[in-house]
Amino acid sequence: MYTVIEGGVTAAKGYEASAVEAGIKYKNRKDMAMVYSVVPCVCAGTFTTNVVKAAPVLWDKEVVENSANARAIVVNSGIANACTGKQGYEYCLKTAQAVAKDLKISESSVLVASTGVIGMQLPIDKMVEGVHKLVAAKAPGLAAGTLAAEAIMTTDTVSKQVAVNVEIGGKPVTIGGMCKGSGMIHPNMCTMLGFITTDVSIEKSLLQEALSNIVKDTFNMITVDGDTSTNDTLLIMANGLAENETITEKNEDYQDFVEALYYVCEYLAKKMAGDGEGATKLFEAKVVNAKTKEDARTLSRAIVASNLSKAAIYGCDANFGRFLCAMGYSGAQFDQNDVELFFESSEGRLQVFDKGTPIVFDEEKATKILGAPEVTIFVDMHEGNEEATAWGCDLTYDYVKINADYRS
């Protein structure tokens, strides 16, 4: 059983972080961050399925798949280094080389990540200068992790980090993470940018398997705008400093680790959904008793991804037909005559659709329920035993405002 604690990427043993103003694109704010492990780590990652992959995604896939170990992650906000051709990839190499030289580690143990405008080249001199500052500033302690979580933000309104303790094989293990989200969020294999550190000792292949499985029900179940980014990257580093007996099989230790990691991923994913661009509330869809797990995921995602559903949630409009409509075009097969649909929040619970027939409900109560800061559409399919939950946010004027002129 895990316990939630303070902190983020520097909560686990042996991790340091830093954040600096490099002037990549923003003025007067920190826009580069580094996470560093004092000893070599095994690492795993999941990446965007977008055919147009950003240069750092290509770089990190190479490191995750082929490097013996990882030591550092360097992140910049402001420019995404996507759609930047060969030069973009060379800039990943140059960034990693600068980190490697300053830290006296191998360039193939350096992960890089970028977020921001697509189709602009990075100012590489500023990046390299930023690396020097990051290495000089790196420090252990929770404050350093908090600064890093702030530096990776773009249109995010709050920074997002979390950490948990869990006992594994009699040893205290810590897992901490941070992420940024906000727009172009419809992850497919993982989220915009997420970074998790842990001191657990675990084999690389099991770390990757745990991460890939958990992502399916956490980061891959959120959406802000249906746009799967070119840069989606989720990385985890495990440095073994907890000194637990190395996890090499799917035993009880593995299960304990997975449970704690699941919490970290779900927490960060939900934070990202609730802080979607322009969002005023977290919009959750829970589908139960579906025929298959995949159906449950498909149906719940379709509800939170629908522009019409999202606009109705913004307006506290009990227009439940839009949720059924979204389920209907999701690709999952079902009979509307089996379906029950409920609104849920801290303000109560209300059934609105009963196996094919609309229910005449109390509009005032519905509006009150939908006015809460976290709203759930609960759907009982009455077709099987599988369930899934997806998270999104409402669609607001501010989403349009933010994205009608994002670059300026």
Added chain:
Amino acid sequence: MYTVIEGGVTAAKGYEASAVEAGIKYKNRKDMAMVYSVVPCVCAGTFTTNVVKAAPVLWDKEVVENSANARAIVVNSGIANACTGKQGYEYCLKTAQAVAKDLKISESSVLVASTGVIGMQLPIDKMVEGVHKLVAAKAPGLAAGTLAAEAIMTTDTVSKQVAVNVEIGGKPVTIGGMCKGSGMIHPNMCTMLGFITTDVSIEKSLLQEALSNIVKDTFNMITVDGDTSTNDTLLIMANGLAENETITEKNEDYQDFVEALYYVCEYLAKKMAGDGEGATKLFEAKVVNAKTKEDARTLSRAIVASNLSKAAIYGCDANFGRFLCAMGYSGAQFDQNDVELFFESSEGRLQVFDKGTPIVFDEEKATKILGAPEVTIFVDMHEGNEEATAWGCDLTYDYVKINADYRS
């Protein structure tokens, strides 16, 4: 070769129409319309692929597939008769029965269609009363068709109709149509509601084949908000009064008819996209030299469907990375190093991306091009010979406003 003429569904020989205030949901506006043929017609249709099909869709599929002929279409706006269970289907039957009795025709030759709020039952007494008025008011002439096109609107800001003349086998043939769109527009097999009438003489199976093929490149290539409606219906009636030699094979007559029908469908589809809820402009994506036709369709649709692309078009923001990002997650495979991307409008043409590399372009010129009322993103894939065009609109504050409180 066809000629565009005045009018809509009453342009062809032997068609009458009417529109009345039935008080279904709106006040002080016409909300029911009828199209009637003085002689029996062959008919064809394409319908929503949404699993949650509205009652009138189920009714019309039955008529299109199994009835010997069709005589009338009755349409109401305000309530969609979707998610309404058995009672909803019975109301289709009752509506058709009322029409059949008044017109002394078979109930199985009556098509019905509804658009509006999902999950509310129709006030059937008002519907039946409306039918009596529609039958009493039916009249030939272009004015009657225009009134019908107005009565089927919901959040549409303009009514949409078109007609063409084409000579087939030495006889003048007319095709006229009307449609409504605006929100919940992401047709998959056809559009929200579209009705086409023609006096051509053609075999039913060929009429269906022509319609189904044309829909793939016209109505199925538009999107407003990515939400495939429960009610999408496109119907065509052909009454043979043009007295051309009946088209029974894919000869020159068939090609002439298809060419004219294609124009009617494309015209109506584009009108629907440009009049999307809250839209300020028509947003077109043209993809050329793709590997396959399906790739070209997928890529062009992804561009106009992306919220981020749509918001950028609204803001005249030359953020071309969003178009590439949307292409990347569309499902089509390609190499960004082959791709060229251009902005086009009445204000000029500008290349912004050249085979993997962003081009440094004149921002002022880009903003001017994107400020036009019709904007095209032109993409050359350099991979094959197939092309497709998709149409959508920008994403604006008004889209959110309209949909945050649609029901009130």
